[in-house]
Amino acid sequence: MGSLPYYSNGKEQNAGSILTITTDQICQLFSEQKIHLNHFFDNLDHTQALTFAQTILRHTQSGSIFFTGIGKSGFVANKISQTLVSLGFSRSSFLSPVDALHGDIGVLSFGDLLVFISKSGSSEELLRLVPCARSKGAILISITSVKNNPLSQICDDNVHLPLSRELCPFDLAPVTSTAVQMLFGDTIAVALMASTKLTRDQYAANHPAGRIGKCLIFKVKDVMKKQDELPLCKPDDLIMDQLVELTSKGCGCLFAVDDAQRLIGTFTDGDLRRTLKASGEDIFRLTVGSMCNRNPRIINVDAMAVEAMQKMESPPSPVQFLPVVDADNVVIGIVTLHGLVSIGL
Numbered sequence: 001m002g003s004l005p006y007y008s009n010g011k012e013q014n015a016g017s018i019l020t021i022t023t024d025q026i027c028q029l030f031s032e033q034k035i036h037l038n039h040f041f042d043n044l045d046h047t048q049a050l051t052f053a054q055t056i057l058r059h060t061q062s063g064s065i066f067f068t069g070i071g072k073s074g075f076v077a078n079k080i081s082q083t084l085v086s087l088g089f090s091r092s093s094f095l096s097p098v099d100a101l102h103g104d105i106g107v108l109s110f111g112d113l114l115v116f117i118s119k120s121g122s123s124e125e126l127l128r129l130v131p132c133a134r135s136k137g138a139i140l141i142s143i144t145s146v147k148n149n150p151l152s153q154i155c156d157d158n159v160h161l162p163l164s165r166e167l168c169p170f171d172l173a174p175v176t177s178t179a180v181q182m183l184f185g186d187t188i189a190v191a192l193m194a195s196t197k198l199t200r201d202q203y204a205a206n207h208p209a210g211r212i213g214k215c216l217i218f219k220v221k222d223v224m225k226k227q228d229e230l231p232l233c234k235p236d237d238l239i240m241d242q243l244v245e246l247t248s249k250g251c252g253c254l255f256a257v258d259d260a261q262r263l264i265g266t267f268t269d270g271d272l273r274r275t276l277k278a279s280g281e282d283i284f285r286l287t288v289g290s291m292c293n294r295n296p297r298i299i300n301v302d303a304m305a306v307e308a309m310q311k312m313e314s315p316p317s318p319v320q321f322l323p324v325v326d327a328d329n330v331v332i333g334i335v336t337l338h339g340l341v342s343i344g345l
Contacts, residue, residue: 029167032167033167033175033176033179035164036163036164036165036166036167036176037176037179037180037183039162039163039164040161040162040163040164040180040183042162043162044161044162044184045159045160048158048159048160049159049184049187049188051157052141052143052157052159052188053188053191053192053195055113055139055141055157056084056113056188056192057192057195057196059091059112059113059139060089060091060092060192060196062111063091063109063111063112063113064091064092064093064107064108064109064112064113065081065084065089065091065092065093065112065113065115066081066092066093066094066095066107066108066112066113066114066115066138067080067081067092067093067094067095067114067115067117068094068095068096068097068100068114068115068116068117068126068129069097069116069117069118069126070097070098070118070123070125070126071123071174072174072178073117073118073119073174073177073178073181074094074096074097074117075178076117076178076181076182076185077094077115077117078094079182079185080117080181080182080185080186080188080189081093081094082094083185083186083189084189084192087189087192087193087198087203088196088198088202088203089192093107095107095108095114097123097125097126097128097129098125100129100132100133101125101128101129101132105129105132105133105136108133108136108137108138109136109137109138110136110137110138111137111138111139112136112137112138112139113138113139113141114133114138114139114140114141115141115142115143116129116130116140116141116142116143116144116151116155117142117143117181117185118142118143118144118149118151119144119145119146119163119174119177119178119181120144120145120146120149121142121144121146121149121150121151121152122146122149122150122151123151126151127150127151127154130151130154130155139156140154140155140156140157141155141156141157141158141159142155142157142158142159143158143159143161143181143184144158144159144160144161145160145161145162145163145177145180146163147160159184161177161180161181161184162180163176163177163180164176218304218305218306218343219301219302219303219304219305220299220300220301220302220303220304220305220307220308220324220333220335221301221302221324221333222305223305223308223335223339223340223343224301224324224332224333224334224335224339225249225251225333225334225335225336225339226324226332226333226334229249229334230249230255230331230333230334231245231246231249231251231253231254231255231334232245232254232255232257232261232331233245233254233255233256233257233288234256234257234258234288234289235256235258235264235265235287235288235289235290235292236287236288236289237256237287237288237289238284238285238286238287238288239267239272239275239283239286239287239288239291240283240284242254242288243272246267246269246272247269251321251334251336252268252269252270252320252321252336253266253267253268253269253320253321253334254266254267254268254288254292255323255331255334256288256289256292257331260330261330261331262328262329262330262331263296263298263323263325263329263330263331264289264292264294265288265289265292265293265294265295265296266292266293266296266321266323267288267291267292267293268293268320271291271292271293275291296322296323297311297312297314297319297322298322298323298324298325298329299311299322299323299324299325299335300324300325300326300327301324301326301332301333305335305340305343308322308335308340309337309340312337312340319337320336320337320338321334321335321336321337322334322335
């Protein structure tokens with residue numbers, strides 16, 4: 001089978017004439033985008049940003065907050081709204097400007113806040129929505145980049161997002177303006193996190209299924225093996241007598257403990273292979289205590305599961321398990337890398 005022909009502007013080209021992008025071109029584009037974004041940072045009116053943040057904060061207590069926009073700005077508006085929801089601001093929603101004019105505006109109530117996000121502030125769909133939203137008693141704020149635009153002049157307030165130009169060579173495709181909108185909205189969201197003193201536990205409660213929530217919710221005690229699942233032995237036990245214990249518990253290790261079940265050391269299947277290679281037949285006379293690691297990494301039962309994973313992966317070399325011990329060094333569990341991976345960490 002031959003390769004498919006390459007088409008450009010409707011004309012077939014052979015494989016040798018396929019267009020490419022060079023490293024220099026990519027570097028130049030990112031450098032230019034950085035300049036455009038710096039223009040935004042350097043010229044943003046922080047007073048306007050503060051006023052907007054305070055308005056949002058007030059409405060999280062007294063009313064609902066709706067974001068709207070059309071096209072690419074509509075996607076940004078939806079994303080900012082969903083970010084606020086994920087932070088616990090449940091009264092935040094996206095309102096499609098098109099659907100709003102066909103019944104969805106019924107969700108608006110007196111005193112609600114409606115935020116319009118638009119680069120030009122001249123989109124017909126948004127301009128048509130303004131008088132309808134005002135008749136419902138909503139407070140209207142526009143976030144735009146073109147000065148003195150129609151939308152900003154008919155809303156109650158406006159936030160100007162400075163924009164030097166789009167990175168697009170025609171200065172048309174919304175590739176810098178939408179980045180600026182997202183930067184502004186997400187920064188305001190973080191300001192709201194700080195003002196409401198959102199805790200890690202509250203944040204985690206809104207992300208229970210994803211890795212974010214698992215990192216903040218699961219503790220070692222939630223994922224560890226315990227009691228009969230622990231691969232325990234005495235330090236005087238012969239290594240060869242403990243092979244069943246080493247393999248049957250599925251942990252790949254042994255914990256040598258004293259009569260009070262205090263941890264003395266660990267012996268792994270890797271240690272077994274190294275000992276067998278170095279000792280040969282002498283391995284039949286060696287005890288677990290004579291060959292175990294007496295300074296293993298350990299963790300406590302109330303540590304976060306993600307902390308256990310970080311400790312396993314830390315230098316000088318990664319390990320596959322951690323003994324879980326209490327304040328008296330008594331073994332109460334084992335957490336394994338496989339167990340952490342299986343819950344999504």
